[in-house]
Amino acid sequence: MSTAPLLSTTWTDHVTGSRGHLVVDRLVRGVASGGLRMRAGCTAEEVAGLARGMTMKEALHYDPSGRYVPLGGAKGGIDCDPRSPEAYGVLVRYLRAMRPYIERFWTTGEDLGLTQDLVDRAAAEAGLVSSIQAVYPLLDDETEARRRLADAFAVKVDGIGLDELVGGCGVAEAALAALDRVGRPYAGARVSVQGFGTMGGATARFLDRAGLTVVAVADVRGTIVNPAGLDVEALLASRDAHGTVDRAVLRPGDREEGRDAWLTADVDVLVPAAVSYAIDTAGQERIRARWIVEAANMPVLPEAEERLAARGVVVLPDVVVNSGTNAWWWWTLFGDIGADAEEAFGRTRSAMRALVGRMLDRAEADGTTPRAAAHALAEERLAEIGERHGWY
Structure with missing residues (x-):
């Protein structure tokens, strides 16, 4: 597997000067999967390494008999302390800037420093249907699949x-x-x-x-x-x-x-x-x-x-x-x-x-x-x- 990613981009927040990164290591059927992290000191090199790791994580779970075909690997990262009062605004603006990628080929979710609830709230504020909407065209029945995932997220075990x-x-x-x-x-x-x-x-x-x-x-x-x-x-x-x-x-x-x-x-x-x-x-x-x-x-x-x-x-x-x-x-x-x-x-x-x-x-x-x-x-x-x- 090549160490050179398919795509790497860096974003600078016009309000705070915080920097964010997106690295797409590989696409499968036009889509890549990988979470979004937020931590002070996050670098492009770190995100690239994580994106390569996501390519491997996806591939290692490949089961030709399953409905799920592994996606490619990607990762996002924002250089910002998630406890900062400015963090949520930075997150929303990052997602707004990355909206074309998320809509078409990058499915993302929580990672270090972020919770899925926070990502979902910021994604909605950024104008996205969902942080994983790029995968929807690959689904046999999008409505049923989204309902099933929402039901799964509602399940709690001992709190x-x-x-x-x-x-x-x-x-x-x-x-x-x-x-x-x-x-x-x-x-x-x-x-x-x-x-x-x-x-x-x-x-x-x-x-x-x-x-x-x-x-x-x-x-x-x-x-x-x-x-x-x-x-x-x-x-x-x-x-x-x-x-x-x-x-x-x-x-x-x-x-x-x-x-x-x-x-x-x-x-x-x-x-x-x-x-x-x-x-x-x-x-x-x-x-x-x-x-x-x-x-x-x-x-x-x-x-x-x-x-x-x-x-x-x-x-x-x-x-x-x-x-x-x-x-x-x-x-x-x-x-x-x-x-x-x-x-x-x-x-x-x-x-x-x-x-x-x-x-x-x-x-x-x-x-x-x-x-x-x-x-x-x-x-x-x-x-x-x-x-x-x-x-x-």
């Missing part, structure tokens, strides 16, 4: 929306598949999670309910630690819109440590679920976990990953681990599954189990890392998609 849970279900299942592969019992396995927003929070819930012990959770204020295990449900219930935990709910055994304490926790599984580039070469030396499960996009720098592999630390890559949310959107919209939580979780678990298994088998056979194996599998899928559906 949390299904759309917020499916990604974490996929991340957790990837971790569980890795544990099962080496016969590691869930009971007694310890977990540290960086980021307690949509993805990190849901991952913590599923791992906790599977019987693992979540001993550390980091948010923007620091890391909450309890070697005996945190009350994950209480922490989830106390979060604000940005995933910050209300410290008033902490129990006597819980303690607060620094923002980097999640990295050095004595755990089996480390889940970076917040920003990109969270683990560098210096940080990797302090990691004690056996598995790093990339719930965030691009959290481990390549050189750090090389050193981790040399130490026997297995990194399960983002292109596989956090692909569940994207796949769920399209399975639901195209009609491979209905607006039902158990059906969504069941499809996500089975798909992730199969994909992680193929990736680890390939890594073992080729003598490579799981990431290299995932990329090789994606290349094979992309070639097949190109032959069946064309290259644009």
